[in-house]
Amino acid sequence: MTFTAPEWFFLLPVFLLLALVWRGQELWRPLRVLLILVVTMLLVDPQIDKQQDALDLWVLLDRSGSTEDLIDKGLPEWEKLLEKSKPSRYDTMHFIDYASNVVERKPGTETAVYTGNRKLTRTNLAIQNIMALAPEDRPSRILLFSDGYATEPLAEAAAKLSRMGIPMDYRLVREDTSEDFRVARLHTPLRAQIGEPFVLDVTVRGYADAEIPLVIKRNGQTLTETKVQIINGTGHAEFTDRISRTGSYQYSAEILPKKDAHPGNNRIERWIEVVGGPRVLLVSKYTNDPVAAALRDQDYDVQVVSEPGALRVGQLAGARAVVFNNVPAFEVPARFQDALNFYVREQGGGFMMVGGKQSFGSGGYFQS
Incomplete structure (x- = not known):
């Protein structure tokens, strides 16, 4: 059993001191003592540990092309050391091979060869698989053997491991060379x-x-x-x-x-x-669009984009407003449309659609 706020136990000597100083309050009566103990226990917030007294060790083996030979060379020794270091017979080890995909080694398949694609190092995917497989009633720990170069970000997996209370150790597996x-x-x-x-x-x-x-x-x-x-x-x-x-x-x-x-x-x-100053992003297929001239007359810094397919998400940074002048939806990159939605709803940016045949209604924006 653990306590979330053990500092509340200091209330007990305080109540004992009060009972000695103000004897007339009769704080030593059984019902009052019981009430003080109950209130103190509620304040310290006891937590009962329901996990078993055993450990699941998940061993991640990086099978990408950069570590293939190194893992095969060191794995027999690592297995012997881990097996020798098991605290009890109830502790278990699970070996997982990963590169572009994730494969768990089942008992009896220790000599099997990883046949997946070795071009990627999807460490984040491997950790996500472990979090899905790890039982809640047993403590888990992850041991990673890799060269340290993943092809996808690990921030999301690290945050989830922290929330689940699963520690992770790693060992860098690299060639003995300094030519870098x-x-x-x-x-x-x-x-x-x-x-x-x-x-x-x-x-x-x-x-x-x-x-x-x-x-x-x-x-x-x-x-x-x-x-x-x-x-x-x-x-x-x-x-x-x-x-x-x-x-x-x-x-x-x-x-x-x-x-x-x-x-x-x-x-x-x-x-x-x-x-810079107030900036407006104007997307228009018109040559010498009069909207741009009107905005410049109002001292706006106008950035005109004549090719909607070349729009980039970074162009929204620092813009006060975005204007689409008769631009159809199918010419605007989907990634820019998603960013524009966030720009308007979450960042408070302005968005205006003007024009005729290819504006909001007939321009195909209803499904955007």
Whole structure:
């Protein structure tokens, strides 16, 4: 049994002291003592642990292409060590192989070979499977053997494990090599004004002095290709940029070494928001749309998009309103429509539809 608020037990010596000081209150009477004990127990909120006194250990084995040989090499030794370390015969171990899909090893299939696709490392999916299989009446623990490079985010799984009270241990399985170059840092300001110059600072680290090619991109478009000189294990590169339109922009820095032990750490990404005056995003297929001229006359910063299919979610950042001028629904990307819904309902942005034959009614927006 555990107590959620054990500090309330301090009430008992307080009541004892009151009974000694104010004897006339007769706090030692059986009914009053019982009432004090009941109130104290309610306040400390006792919790009865219904789980069995045994442990389920879920062993996750990364079977992706980058760790296949390493897992096969170390697994026999790991199994012996885990079996030897079992506290009691009631504790059980479950081995789960995963890469693109998840497969639980059943008893008697210890020598079976994982036949799934090895191109992905879906650690999040494997953890979700364990949370679904783990019984509520037995404590569980996860032991992960992986090289540490997952192809999907783990934030959601980590939050769920924390809520369920399932601890997770890991062991990095990598080749014994130090021949690695990596992008250690990409520093950008979080926010900049329209036309304001800012500096991107890239830090590259490596095991030896070398000259490494570096590519810097903005929204997937290459801005510059240069080389970083690594001296004493560290190299720096700087790039100055300025943006003339408001919105959110993604910058990436990637190195291209000829020989590298872990290519998964050769790229890093950052976002920057460019802000200005009140901005309106006008989506129109008209040439020299008069709506744009009317808005500019009111001192609005108008961004005109003539190709609806090129709309990006980042263009909504910093916009006060969005105007669709006779644009049909099938030309607007579904991802942008979903973001527009969130922009209006949750962020309080403005949205107006104008035009004729392809506006709201006949433009196909009823099912959007």
